[in-house]
Amino acid sequence: MEDADLILAARAGDQEALSKLLIARQTKLYKTAYLYVHTQADALDVVQETSLRALLSIGKLRQPQYFDTWLIRILINVAQKVYRQQTNTIPFVPEITGDSTLTDLHADLMSDLAMIPENFRVVLILFYFNDLEVEEIARVLRIPAGTVRSRLTRGRKMLRERGAVYREYRLER
């Protein structure tokens, strides 16, 4: 079954169809969540809560073609909530996975992203890691495209000014 059919079926109440759609996007969902909340456990929580909320609200998805936008919006909302709970409890320490495939640059980049204020970080994540265009990010976050552009610029500036990546390496894009 094509994605479009699965989306229609999911909207009609077919939970298996929704499950298939989510599984097909699991890598993207997890990575986006991980970039936002920085730990595997929290990222998995975000994915789980996103699935729950998706199931509860798929019936209200009016334009199936915006399924991905809709889904990522749910995930961002959940991640924000988890992140805010995190920041009220413990300071962030970047998680280095066991097989140490993370390079120094990658670890620095992860730490830098964690330092960037939420509003700017989410735009950077969606732009660089989710490959969304400015217009799409605007749709996900329900903010004007101009605001997305300015947050992107300011987010990059923050990375440059505060981040280890830019301090220790000279970056070009």
Add this chain to the structure above:
Amino acid sequence: MQFIVNIDWKDESEKILVPKDDVSQAIKLGIIAGRKEKIKRRRRLVLLSVAAALLLFATRTTPVLIQAGGIVPSIQQLLDHDSRQTPHFDPTMNELLGDPTKLNQYQTLDLPTKRITGLTIQVKGALTSAGVAAVVVDYTGAKISPTGLRQQRLELAVNGQPINDVEQNIQQVAIGHYRSILAFYVTGVDLKQSSQLAISIGHLNGSREKVSLPLVLLRFADVQTNEPNLTITSNKPSLTAKLIQIQQTTNSMVVRYQVSFDRTQFSKAELQQYYAAAWLSEATVYQNDQKVGELNLGVSGQQIKRETNGSITTLTYESVFSTHLSSGAELAKNQTIIFKLMLPGVANQRITVGQFKMNTNLLIDR
């Protein structure tokens, strides 16, 4: 010294390790939790509808009671937002009984009261839909214990057949006045005939007393009976199954089906399993080969008869389904319902015997 680095964002993204099994599991858990939450929300909505139905009903039939401040507080308090009073309240049952537009399902009852240890008990009314019924029971007296009422031992029987699962919700109407709703599935009866409901209450109000209430006549309005006579034959295991009858009312239907097999073809262990159960629990609705949803299941695989003829045993079962789709849509003409029939197998693995395919025009001809 500084390096000149071009960040390859895609490459950096790929360095994030994805624990795929855990992520899949998280998605599945989320879906399961969502399903439960959905049921919980529907339950709240339906309880609200039940209350609205009761209010409308009461307004139409007993305005004096409302003016006396009797029924309105009761309705408000029947809303159980946190499911604290009715943790097992059945969403399909609620859906079937909770539609305020189906007030004709109500029967106002004027049955004698029972008085025992300072407590007066009276069955006030009944609600029915094919395969499901509920009665409203009022308790009045000076020393009513809500906890005692909730812990009462209820024994219900329809036409002499005991009802195993009874859902109950109790709330206060006024000082010294409590109201309970007892809801349950009804199978194995001819819905066109009135059925006799016997109610017996043990540990009454937390005491050691037991009381039997006057018999209640349950009537099912506008019952339509169809006999689709659909047959499936399965070689694994070797048996024949028939969908023999559907009794329906506006919101629900009772599906009667039979499973027949030759006892000489099976081991004792297999026979034990086949005697025990046959489930018709899934009813998926398709339109032009596109799935549009599933019918909400009330209860499945209620065995109502066992017959033997030589080496052939025939077991008759009933399942109750709502005629509303889980997606909230209504069943429409020119759709196909596929009922899946399953039997118990080894190691808790169910065997799918086959599927009955039925056109909805059989159900919707009005």
